[in-house]
Amino acid sequence: MPSIVERLIEDPLNFVECDYYDCFQISCADIEQIHLEGAKKRFDQLRDSIPILRKLASEQRIESIEQINDLVPLLFPHTVYKSYPFSYLEKNRFDKLTRWFNTLTAEDLSQLDVSSCTSIDCWIKVIEKGTGLKPCHTSGTTGKLSFLPRSHDQWYTQINLIGNMIRDWHGKNSGPDLKKNHLPYVQPHYKSGSAALLRGSQTQIEVFSGGADNAVYLYPESLSADVASLAGRIRVAESRGELGLLRIQPELLARRDEMVERERQRPERMKEFLQEAIARFGGKPIVLSSVWPILFDAAQDGFANGVSQVFAPGSVLISGGGLKGRDLPDDWRSQIFEFLGFDQAYEVYSMSEMMLLFPSCTEKNYHVPPVLVPFCLDPETGEALPRTGRQTGRFAYLDLLPDNYWGGLVTGDEVTMSGWDEPCGCGRAGPYVDHEIRRYSQKEGGDDKINCAGTPEAQQRAINFIVNS
């Protein structure tokens, strides 16, 4: 029987079938071999079928991957997934949006008929129907949606891996096997939609909970990608003066009020949601996936109404994403667990563009799965920092799982990476990333730097500030 290393070299997708716990015991020498072989395989396979990769490779004059750092110039800036002009949407040029999207995937979209599309939601549906893709979108900080050409199967691969992680992260069969023993799902978000987060949770509900009947949702409706794109479109329109505002679709502007109203009713809706969750699943083990600040707010609300210890031990929480800039009391974590009634939490670092998740260990380090090639780049030069010691820089990676789009990306995150020379204190081998992660964009505009050159966006923030203070 081939070893784990051999199986992962043979096909990185074998990661789903391998023992999850053992995959974090692989020596760095073996990991480096998995990385190099995997990178070669993906590059050779995708170079000629993904136009943007081909373009980048020929600009960089890279024919093949000989050593791991050959990959660095081939990692996409994360902005490629949103490099289409907004006006495609305003002018219903979904044919052009499709042509743009086609440059990012090995799938052939050229035969798709999108002439009837008048919305992003419709466009995504047409792609889903006509291809093996099930694209998702993310909403960046600028409000411009990124679109990722992920396939139908890839969502299941990702969720299967999360199931493996829950079962085996702290030792083989140390956690529940949700794929076999379903638990109800508590979803403090929309029921459906094509946002990356919702694609993930829909699949989780199917795989971990046995379907939508065994779940409770904050909003029982679908999140429209068009509504999610509004903030960014309005911002860009405003920066273009009268003309911009004239171009934006009036029916879409009307939906802005809908969104504002929903946001206004959020606290009330959250209360009802918690009541419903408690009525249906209180005292039972459940699965919950959410970011910490939302959980903290829910806990405060619960405590105020005399509610705590809501669910049963044996429940599973999947969380991550840090505190989103919130200033919470030191004991925020224990407050949340006190409210939830369980403390079985899997904290992960990931991003919509990545199929893999890095689980956090007892040492609070995020461990990189062996089928992802991580890089720490010098933020100034963009060159790879050595795979040794403790390095702080821009996080970049090649995710070896995707076989129909290029999994190489340079992120906007600053990370500190170690683990190449010696294992983590938790005993796991291989590279890991420190708990503290932040966005490079947060670095901008240190204290008291005042400039006369600025933007409507800054202006709008100022106005919001005055209105709300």
Next chain:
Amino acid sequence: MFRIPLIVRGEVIDDCLLEFNGRRGEIGFCTPDVEHYIDKIVLQRPSAMADLYSIDFESILDYLSELSERLNFTNNAHMQEAFDLSCLTSGLSESILRYQYENIPYYFQRDVVEDMTENLIGIDNIEGWVEQRPRNNNDTKVSIRAFGSRAVHIIAGNAPVLAATTIIRNAITRSDGVIKLPSNDPLTATAIALTMAEMAPEHPLTRHLSVAYWKGGNESFESKLYQPRYIEKIIAWGGYASIQYVTKYLQPGIDLITLDPKHSASIVGKEAFENEQTMREVAAQAALDIASLNQEACVNARVIHAVCGTNEKGLANVNRWGEMVYEAMQKLPDTISTQHKAFDPQLREELDGLRLFDEDHRLIGGVGSEGAIIISQIDEPVDFSHLLACRVANIVPVDDVDTALKSVNAYTQTIGIYPETLKQQIRDNLAWQGAQRIVSLGGAVNLVAVSTPQDGIEPVRRMCKWIVDERHSNNLPLEAI
């Protein structure tokens, strides 16, 4: 660690015990604790403004012109130190900064200040009571005089001249000013105030200026400072970054003057594309508006609308012209423009994304920090146009001027236009679309002082209190009482 002394009314306080560590590799500095000196910083008694009225405008000019000589960069150690620190904190590179510091004395020269005062306020208005033209059948005589105010200036730090301008404005309006230093230029205003303290420590103009650094949002200090009994005006540059801490202290009695952040643009008429020679000349003008001061200022052009048409010929023209603008930009002298020393990483990510999908927007340059020209192949700018900086501009071909006009909004400060005839034709339209300053292409970053209203709001007039004296005739309806 750099020391930033506190200058209070000619007194130099140098017990720099408070350290402000530069975050993440930024420069750190130390200052005295302003809270200890709050009683000296504020002008407690309004009557203490009187000494400013013991001097006439001529002596204000004398003072500033002597100061002009002392600010000479080659022999003023304070200015040299400010320059050294700015080299570390500013977005401008050393050669541009040096040129800027060398030019600072110019702004203080007698004729420059005199012109500025006359154009911006009217010397008569600050020198005495000016009788207004009487209305028909009205015997009430009205006289008006512009008085200085007690003001806090939260200044921008993207160019050192802003500190100089603020000090001059404080002097000519006979105001009592407290300058809050920005962390991107923490020493220029201090260096000028130090020079003033050495030159004439007891002079009223020296005694009515304080220069301090405190961390914006220092509530304990700011709540004491921003009181209507001490402060009448707050002049805040930079929008959100500077007003975020000020707004909670606003109340009747405090006038907030905001010099909001702005962006600027250009409009290039079809005449520019008539022949090779003209294209090249206009490209050089555009390059100047884009790249002077490394595009760190609000006056710099970022989006350039070119009325060359969007058909095949128009696109061929604009693509060629874009190359010319890029070339011209690279040739600018290093006193005006250089490679940017701290290229915005967010902008770089956007450029990297654009480069790989160039169907709608073509990219020239932008590999390192040399700057870039993005040439739209459609009649609209890139979606990230709000990020354009560090010598990166976007040329947008349009079929008619109207498209360019309607893209101007209230955040647009300067519009550079070629040719002059087009400017005459559209300047009124531009004004109501929101533009505030209309210049010939190439003149956006005027490196010598021009005495014009700023941002369409006359901040210097607003720094004054316009006091009215009404002398009534004898026919008041007193007999009715």
